[in-house]
Amino acid sequence: MVETERSVLLVLHDVSPETWPDYQPFVEAVDALGAIAMTLLVVPDFHKRNPIVTDAWFQQEMERRLGRGDELALHGYYHCDDSPAPRTPRDYFMRRIFTWEGEFYSLDRDQALTRLHAGIQLFARLDWPLHGFVAPAWLMSPGTREVLRELPFSYTSDPQHLFTLPDFNPIDAPGIVWSARSAWRRGVSKLVGDRLEQKFQTAPTIRLGLHPVDMRHSFSRNYWLQLLQRLIVNGRTPMTKADWLTTQLTAVRNAA
Numbered sequence: 001m002v003e004t005e006r007s008v009l010l011v012l013h014d015v016s017p018e019t020w021p022d023y024q025p026f027v028e029a030v031d032a033l034g035a036i037a038m039t040l041l042v043v044p045d046f047h048k049r050n051p052i053v054t055d056a057w058f059q060q061e062m063e064r065r066l067g068r069g070d071e072l073a074l075h076g077y078y079h080c081d082d083s084p085a086p087r088t089p090r091d092y093f094m095r096r097i098f099t100w101e102g103e104f105y106s107l108d109r110d111q112a113l114t115r116l117h118a119g120i121q122l123f124a125r126l127d128w129p130l131h132g133f134v135a136p137a138w139l140m141s142p143g144t145r146e147v148l149r150e151l152p153f154s155y156t157s158d159p160q161h162l163f164t165l166p167d168f169n170p171i172d173a174p175g176i177v178w179s180a181r182s183a184w185r186r187g188v189s190k191l192v193g194d195r196l197e198q199k200f201q202t203a204p205t206i207r208l209g210l211h212p213v214d215m216r217h218s219f220s221r222n223y224w225l226q227l228l229q230r231l232i233v234n235g236r237t238p239m240t241k242a243d244w245l246t247t248q249l250t251a252v253r254n255a256a
């Protein structure tokens with residue numbers, strides 16, 4: 001890893017017309033702290049009931065974020081696993097127990113290409129810059145990985161890395177996420193989050209992966225806001241994923 005400024009990447013998952021109201025108070029609180037750039041993972045038609053192409057209000061909200069220096073990344077297309085029912089125990093676990101949201105987990109090459117194309121076209125039509133694709137639940141089929149090498153994205157990610165595209169070179173980018181849908185899960189998430197914060201203390205960057213459900217409970221919402229503030233006070237610079245990737249690639253080039 002090449003020495004660069006230490007950073008924090010604030011990432012909001014599952015951004016859509018349905019979930020944006022959950023995020024709004026949090027985003028306002030972050031804005032009140034100063035110029036803090038974040039990455040919004042936008043779903044073109046969340047659960048097939050949130051088409052952003054016809055939603056002028058949502059488009060305006062996203063354009064306001066772009067104006068503040070935020071990044072919009074493509075996060076699936078529908079964000080639900082609508083493929084035929086799983087047939088093997090492993091697939092059953094991955095698609096029904098681990099998550100129902102692994103949209104790109106079982107798509108073949110052509111299906112992945114169709115959805116990725118539709119997403120790229122939507123961003124182009126709205127005149128939104130596009131750098132990254134993040135698969136729902138970070139699950140990617142071999143066909144998805146194959147077409148990602150051919151499309152104009154500069155990165156994708158899993159829970160612990162960013163991968164440069166088209167070559168899939170991994171760059172360490174450890175992350176903290178919560179499972180906030182019940183009180184005991186929030187309790188466990190807080191303990192795990194505190195431990196990871198210690199563990200990642202010297203990491204060049206830390207990714208904070210927030211979900212809409214985290215915003216619906218003051219315990220988890222306050223945790224994220226306070227963690228963000230702590231990391232900034234400790235000298236980390238908030239950046240978008242795309243900007244951070246650029247600093248990493250520039251540093252590698254300069255070191256070569």
Ligand SMILES: [Zn+2]
Pocket residue numbers: 013014075079135136137
């Ligand atoms: Zn997601």
